[in-house]
Amino acid sequence: xxxxxxxxxxxxxxxxxxxxxxxxxxxxxxxxxxxxxxxxxxxxxxxxxxxxxxxxxxxxxxxxxxxxxxxxxxxxxxxxxxxxxxxxxxxxxxxxxxxxxxxxxxxxxxxxxxxxxxxxxxxxxxxxxxxxxxxxxxxxxxxxxxxxxxxxxxxxxxxxxxxxxxxxxxxxxxxxxxxxxxxxxx
Amino acid sequence: xxxxxxxxxxxxxxxxxxxxxxxxxxxxxxxxxxxxxxxxxxxxxxxxxxxxxxxxxxxxxxxxxxxxxxxxxxxxxxxxxxxxxxxxxxxxxxxxxxxxxxxxxxxxxxxxxxxxxxxxxxxxxxxxxxxxxxxxxxxxxxxxxxxxxxxxxxxxxxxxxxxxxxxxxxxxxxxxxxxxxxxxxx
DNA sequence: ACGAGTTGCGTACGATTGTACCCATGACCC
DNA sequence: GGGTCATGGGTACAATCGTACGCAACTCGT
Numbered sequence: 001x002x003x004x005x006x007x008x009x010x011x012x013x014x015x016x017x018x019x020x021x022x023x024x025x026x027x028x029x030x031x032x033x034x035x036x037x038x039x040x041x042x043x044x045x046x047x048x049x050x051x052x053x054x055x056x057x058x059x060x061x062x063x064x065x066x067x068x069x070x071x072x073x074x075x076x077x078x079x080x081x082x083x084x085x086x087x088x089x090x091x092x093x094x095x096x097x098x099x100x101x102x103x104x105x106x107x108x109x110x111x112x113x114x115x116x117x118x119x120x121x122x123x124x125x126x127x128x129x130x131x132x133x134x135x136x137x138x139x140x141x142x143x144x145x146x147x148x149x150x151x152x153x154x155x156x157x158x159x160x161x162x163x164x165x166x167x168x169x170x171x172x173x174x175x176x177x178x179x180x181x182x183x184x185x186x
Numbered sequence: 187x188x189x190x191x192x193x194x195x196x197x198x199x200x201x202x203x204x205x206x207x208x209x210x211x212x213x214x215x216x217x218x219x220x221x222x223x224x225x226x227x228x229x230x231x232x233x234x235x236x237x238x239x240x241x242x243x244x245x246x247x248x249x250x251x252x253x254x255x256x257x258x259x260x261x262x263x264x265x266x267x268x269x270x271x272x273x274x275x276x277x278x279x280x281x282x283x284x285x286x287x288x289x290x291x292x293x294x295x296x297x298x299x300x301x302x303x304x305x306x307x308x309x310x311x312x313x314x315x316x317x318x319x320x321x322x323x324x325x326x327x328x329x330x331x332x333x334x335x336x337x338x339x340x341x342x343x344x345x346x347x348x349x350x351x352x353x354x355x356x357x358x359x360x361x362x363x364x365x366x367x368x369x370x371x372x
Numbered sequence: 373a374c375g376a377g378t379t380g381c382g383t384a385c386g387a388t389t390g391t392a393c394c395c396a397t398g399a400c401c402c
Numbered sequence: 403g404g405g406t407c408a409t410g411g412g413t414a415c416a417a418t419c420g421t422a423c424g425c426a427a428c429t430c431g432t
Binding site: 221222223236237242243 | 418419420421422
């Protein structure tokens with residue numbers, strides 16, 4: 001019985017695949033358009049698997065966004081950990097903004113969807129708070145807390161604008177802004 | 187026939203009331219939880235009025251967010267129009283961030299909802315682009331285009347953080363950041 | 373004052389949703 | 403190698419959705 005796509009008992013990665021598929025569906029259709037059926041179809045699992053692996057839609061979304069936030073946060077920390085001087089830190093921030101962390105439209109959309117959820121539901125707010133705290137802590141290895149906060153805000157704002165604007169940002173301008181806000185002269 | 191809540195023929199503001207109620211529902215339940223029935227209940231109009239006044243859900247959302255974006259944009263321009271010097275402009279920006287434009291949780295939530303929609307659907311993206319262009323133009327009366335862009339991004343980021351953070355921002359820190367990014371010495 | 377026509381609403385329908393339930397299936401132990 | 407039990411999926415159901423349609427009610431010209 002090895003017909004492809006049939007009879008797939010004892011599939012230990014199924015839960016993971018569902019979570020991945022869920023993020024894909026959210027990115028394409030939005031949280032509003034995300035249903036058990038659509039996720040099941042995307043993950044190529046039967047509908048029954050949804051209620052078996054997850055207690056409900058909330059748990060699924062929670063796990064999906066936890067994975068997303070952790071992945072983005074990891075990448076952020078990794079970028080910031082490699083730098084030694086404050087000048088390098090500025091460059092790292094510019095690089096993060098430019099093309100590394102928030103590159104794909106997929107991630108941009110997912111970020112927006114998560115924020116919207118977080119603005120209303122406390123459970124998701126805790127998630128974003130943890131994410132933001134990690135970012136800020138990484139920045140505070142190189143800048144004072146107040147400055148770190150502002151740099152974080154600038155990153156956030158540029159990310160938002162990138163999702164909505166048509167044209168990308170000018171790297172030179174961004175670099176200059178980061179330098180100014182961190183009070184590091186050109 | 188003057189029973190309260192009954193027989194309300196020839197109500198010319200009905201359309202407006204529906205739009206207002208729609209924004210309320212979005213703020214409370216999110217775009218995902220916004221339905222014809224819920225909006226009708228909030229506006230205290232019969233369900234049939236929905237399909238009569240609007241061709242569909244899309245038109246309703248479009249009009250609601252247009253109203254919202256215009257209102258916020260108006261307030262923004264009004265704040266920036268009153269200033270003469272660059273120093274005043276910095277103060278105006280700080281004031282906008284601090285407590286004027288994005289004060290209520292309602293507006294913060296609505297902003298997120300709109301952005302999420304805009305990230306996926308072109309019609310709503312046009313709306314946010316127009317909004318952002320107006321803000322940027324207002325800023326460009328006092329700053330060069332590149333700086334205006336960065337100031338706008340900072341406002342955006344701080345707004346986002348405010349929606350997600352528990353504690354408000356320190357006005358002093360914000361003021362300092364705006365001064366730095368606009369290259370106006372303390 | 374009355375009839376015609378526009379404005380507005382009650383209701384019903386087909387589609388889609390989340391979730392619960394029950395049985396089939398495959399793994400593991402003896 | 404066969405019996406048992408946990409694992410997992412097919413299906414059915416109640417709720418809710420957007421939308422269409424037909425009729426009631428009110429206005430206005432004559």
